[in-house]
Amino acid sequence: MKIKKLITAALYITFTVCVGHASAQVKKTSAAKKKVTTTAAKVTPPPPFATAPEIEDGKNLVSKSDCLACHKTDDKLVGPAYIAIAEKYPKDQNTVNTLSQKVISGGSGVWGPIPMAPHPVITLAEANKMVKYILTLNSKNSPVVSK
Numbered sequence: 001m002k003i004k005k006l007i008t009a010a011l012y013i014t015f016t017v018c019v020g021h022a023s024a025q026v027k028k029t030s031a032a033k034k035k036v037t038t039t040a041a042k043v044t045p046p047p048p049f050a051t052a053p054e055i056e057d058g059k060n061l062v063s064k065s066d067c068l069a070c071h072k073t074d075d076k077l078v079g080p081a082y083i084a085i086a087e088k089y090p091k092d093q094n095t096v097n098t099l100s101q102k103v104i105s106g107g108s109g110v111w112g113p114i115p116m117a118p119h120p121v122i123t124l125a126e127a128n129k130m131v132k133y134i135l136t137l138n139s140k141n142s143p144v145v146s147k
Contacts, residue, residue: 049091050132058133061126065119073137080111086138095135100127 062068070078089095104127106118
């Protein structure tokens with residue numbers, strides 16, 4: 001937020017100084033604005049989607065659960081393939097929250113008429129890790145991971 005205010009102030013000063021100057025100087029100001037904006041974008045990276053340990057924990061939790069009775073990584077079984085799930089949903093915390101609740105509570109209708117059984121013994125923290133692991137299997141986007 002401070003960077004945005006600083007950039008806005010710098011752009012305002014630059015604009016004020018350039019008022020009344022030749023059009024060539026105005027073009028230079030436009031180029032300077034673009035450069036400042038580009039630099040600011042590089043300074044603030046997006047927050048990581050999941051950490052490497054979370055993904056590894058999620059993979060282990062999935063392998064130890066009964067999830068593999070209905071799901072496979074690449075192919076539809078009773079439920080959708082994990083890759084299909086990862087390609088359908090965006091990798092963000094809202095998706096993690098929604099899908100984690102579905103893992104715990106069960107659900108139906110999204111992937112067809114067969115309902116997913118609830119898993120009330122899985123904790124929310126475990127479900128979050130499992131969902132994060134599944135969402136990183138998206139073949140269209142590489143996982144965004146922090147260590």
